[in-house]
Amino acid sequence: MDARIILSEATYKLPIQPNTRYVLRLYFYPSDYLRYNISSSYFTVTAAKITLLRNFSASITARATTQAYLIKEYSLPPSNSDTLELTFKPESKATFAFINGIELIPTPNGMFDTVQMIGLMSSEMDITGASLETLFRLNVGGSLIGPKNDTAGMGRTWYNDMPYIYSGSVGVVTSIKKGQHVKYDRIPHYIAPIQVYESARAMGPDGLEVNSKYNLTWKFSVDPNFTYVIRMHFCDFLMTRPNQRIFDIYINNQTAQGDDNALDPVGTAGAGVPFYKDYGIFVRGKADILIELHPSMFSQPEFLDAILNGLEIFKMAKKKQKEFQSHNMIVIAGAAGGAVGFCLVAAILIVLVNRQNRRRNQRPPCPHGSSWLPLRGSSMSSNSDSNHLSSLAQGLCRHFTLSEMKRATQSFHESNVIGIGGFGKVYKGAIDEGLTKVAIKRSNPQSEQGVNEFKTEIEMLSKLRHKHLVSLIGFCEEEGEMCLVYDYMALGTLREHLYDSRKGPMGMLSWKQRLEICIGAARGLHYLHTGAQYTIIHRDVKTTNILLDDKWSAKVSDFGLSKTGANMENGAVSTVVKGSFGYLDPEYFRRQQLTEKSDVYSFGVVLFEVLCAKPALDPSLPKEQVSLADWALQCKREGRLVELVDPHIKEDIKEECLNKFADTAEKCLNDSGLERPGMGDVLWNLEFALQLQQEEDQEGGRICERDDSK
Numbered sequence: 001m002d003a004r005i006i007l008s009e010a011t012y013k014l015p016i017q018p019n020t021r022y023v024l025r026l027y028f029y030p031s032d033y034l035r036y037n038i039s040s041s042y043f044t045v046t047a048a049k050i051t052l053l054r055n056f057s058a059s060i061t062a063r064a065t066t067q068a069y070l071i072k073e074y075s076l077p078p079s080n081s082d083t084l085e086l087t088f089k090p091e092s093k094a095t096f097a098f099i100n101g102i103e104l105i106p107t108p109n110g111m112f113d114t115v116q117m118i119g120l121m122s123s124e125m126d127i128t129g130a131s132l133e134t135l136f137r138l139n140v141g142g143s144l145i146g147p148k149n150d151t152a153g154m155g156r157t158w159y160n161d162m163p164y165i166y167s168g169s170v171g172v173v174t175s176i177k178k179g180q181h182v183k184y185d186r187i188p189h190y191i192a193p194i195q196v197y198e199s200a201r202a203m204g205p206d207g208l209e210v211n212s213k214y215n216l217t218w219k220f221s222v223d224p225n226f227t228y229v230i231r232m233h234f235c236d237f238l239m240t241r242p243n244q245r246i247f248d249i250y251i252n253n254q255t256a257q258g259d260d261n262a263l264d265p266v267g268t269a270g271a272g273v274p275f276y277k278d279y280g281i282f283v284r285g286k287a288d289i290l291i292e293l294h295p296s297m298f299s300q301p302e303f304l305d306a307i308l309n310g311l312e313i314f315k316m317a318k319k320k321q322k323e324f325q326s327h328n329m330i331v332i333a334g335a336a337g338g339a340v341g342f343c344l345v346a347a348i349l350i351v352l353v354n355r356q357n358r359r360r361n362q363r364p365p366c367p368h369g370s371s372w373l374p375l376r377g378s379s380m381s382s383n384s385d386s387n388h389l390s391s392l393a394q395g396l397c398r399h400f401t402l403s404e405m406k407r408a409t410q411s412f413h414e415s416n417v418i419g420i421g422g423f424g425k426v427y428k429g430a431i432d433e434g435l436t437k438v439a440i441k442r443s444n445p446q447s448e449q450g451v452n453e454f455k456t457e458i459e460m461l462s463k464l465r466h467k468h469l470v471s472l473i474g475f476c477e478e479e480g481e482m483c484l485v486y487d488y489m490a491l492g493t494l495r496e497h498l499y500d501s502r503k504g505p506m507g508m509l510s511w512k513q514r515l516e517i518c519i520g521a522a523r524g525l526h527y528l529h530t531g532a533q534y535t536i537i538h539r540d541v542k543t544t545n546i547l548l549d550d551k552w553s554a555k556v557s558d559f560g561l562s563k564t565g566a567n568m569e570n571g572a573v574s575t576v577v578k579g580s581f582g583y584l585d586p587e588y589f590r591r592q593q594l595t596e597k598s599d600v601y602s603f604g605v606v607l608f609e610v611l612c613a614k615p616a617l618d619p620s621l622p623k624e625q626v627s628l629a630d631w632a633l634q635c636k637r638e639g640r641l642v643e644l645v646d647p648h649i650k651e652d653i654k655e656e657c658l659n660k661f662a663d664t665a666e667k668c669l670n671d672s673g674l675e676r677p678g679m680g681d682v683l684w685n686l687e688f689a690l691q692l693q694q695e696e697d698q699e700g701g702r703i704c705e706r707d708d709s710k
Contacts, residue, residue, distance in 0.1 A: 027101030043097030142199035233310030242267030398474030468524030520554030582616030597673035604668025
């Protein structure tokens with residue numbers, strides 16, 4: 001509860017033992033201290049000349065992660081010095097740094113050695129001199145292990161893995177049997193506490209072929225363009241001999257262990273003997289790490305199963321990454337053999353072809369769907385009228401001429417109109433000689449959503465890339481026209497498939513599809529709230545702004561009303577109320593204080609809309625039923641929610657799933673924003689509801705078959 005406020009660059013000099021790796025923990029409790037407003041705190045932290053935090057705001061980070069306080073943990077490499085210099089530097093004279101606690105713990109030698117790099121240039125990498133930030137530390141299949149129960153006085157916290165499970169099945173949790181013992185024969189006991197190895201998550205205790213049809217999967221959100229070290233802990237205490245349980249390991253769809261190198265825990269270490277494997281991967285453009293386990297069909301084990309006991313993910317400092325990239329170049333240059341030579345020739349050809357394409361098109365390719373962004377400057381046409389946009393936003397977007405827009409839409413022909421919004425009409429079009437389908441939003445000169453919304457949409461979306469956000473390809477601002485060019489969403493809006501009579505029975509979504517669409521939209525909103533530099537509040541979440549691609553994947557769209565910034569005092573920003581009636585957060589309407597919980601409220605309305613297939617507002621209904629949010633809440637509290645469920649899906653919903661889904665929607669609609677869950681919690685609950693729906697129906701749990709006498 002106490003903090004040291006740092007107004008100018010200051011350095012702690014902490015005594016250390018030379019040639020020893022240390023764990024450094026920094027504790028931050030973002031609050032207002034005396035006259036210092038925590039929203040004005042932005043600073044950089046370095047240790048031993050390694051940048052740990054840059055332009056860091058503990059306040060924004062805490063709000064984005066819905067935590068009251070933050071603990072940042074780093075594993076610092078050994079040095080010859082007997083002093084660790086820890087420096088805090090405010091970003092400007094108007095800002096300040098602060099720190100609540102510093103913990104420095106020597107770790108035993110051998111904590112980190114080499115890792116197996118995953119990818120095209122697979123090789124081993126020495127990380128003994130790497131600086132690593134701890135991002136995730138999980139006791140897979142087990143309960144939380146607090147600092148007091150960690151080994152060697154290292155004070156680590158091991159969390160349960162359930163929030164990160166991404167597969168359709170959560171598998172089964174197994175624990176060591178009475179009388180069994182974990183034997184530290186291969187690794188030191190300080191690598192992980194014994195409790196980590198005494199529990200595990202597996203696919204199932206049998207050899208059913210159902211295990212061959214899915215992967216046991218965990219998903220983690222990370223920053224792109226960093227190298228990550230993934231440490232996986234194993235201890236098979238159920239199998240007794242080799243070749244009983246063998247499985248493949250995939251990291252971001254790349255093989256870490258597979259085929260003749262599949263992992264056999266008992267064959268590797270022995271029954272009940274813990275060991276760990278370290279893997280390294282460079283995450284280039286995808287802001288996720290996906291870890292998947294699958295039974296090895298190649299090895300033909302006795303049981304089709306996989307197992308994991310613990311998992312740690314570390315982010316490597318940029319300095320070490322550059323060393324690795326240099327190392328890779330040496331590997332490439334010195335390697336012999338046809339395969340490597342072929343890769344080099346192919347890479348050169350790709351570069352030459354891309355260069356020719358750029359020359360032919362006179363502008364760099366658009367960034368959508370790619371892990372890189374084009375360079376600024378030469379891509380902008382000389383006749384651009386884009387005076388409203390920052391140079392950064394222009395550089396991250398493709399610029400189109402008005403003639404290109406007309407050619408793409410047949411001069412904005414009415415037959416190509418696929419929607420009309422507050423900004424103007426939306427046209428279906430095709431660019432790049434008709435090869436790429438796009439949606440083009442053309443401003444209406446009489447529209448209230450003019451230059452500001454045009455600018456906001458570009459400034460926002462040009463810097464955001466996520467699977468569940470509609471990608472902005474580019475823009476046109478010429479001769480008084482303003483156009484925005486997006487990826488084409490072939491299946492239109494979510495609303496169309498809920499109760500648009502034009503779609504007919506074939507347009508109705510199944511309950512499982514609706515759940516998956518809600519989960520996708522929740523992921524997109526969760527990214528907006530937590531994944532960008534600053535919290536982004538969409539401010540217009542509704543079913544017409546959730547679009548569906550040709551694979552029924554949901555993408556959040558329309559950022560013209562969005563708000564963001566570093567100066568959101570106390571987690572809120574005062575602003576003129578904007579949004580769509582029926583979805584509007586009543587607290588935001590009353591107080592004109594916008595927070596990310598306003599999006600949560602709107603999303604709660606969407607959830608009931610999906611469940612009931614009724615519009616958010618229907619003036620034709622009796623007064624108490626006009627607002628779907630109010631009516632659904634009343635029915636739920638009276639135990640009559642089943643009456644509102646869409647008849648097309650009523651027979652398919654399992655009771656447990658319905659209860660979880662409705663409880664989640666109800667919490668989103670709490671009148672107090674503080675009492676509403678964050679989007680991360682909403683996402684977790686929806687994924688859990690989907691798991692409940694997919695579980696085998698052992699008790700005839702469909703709501704239409706329920707026996708109310710029980």
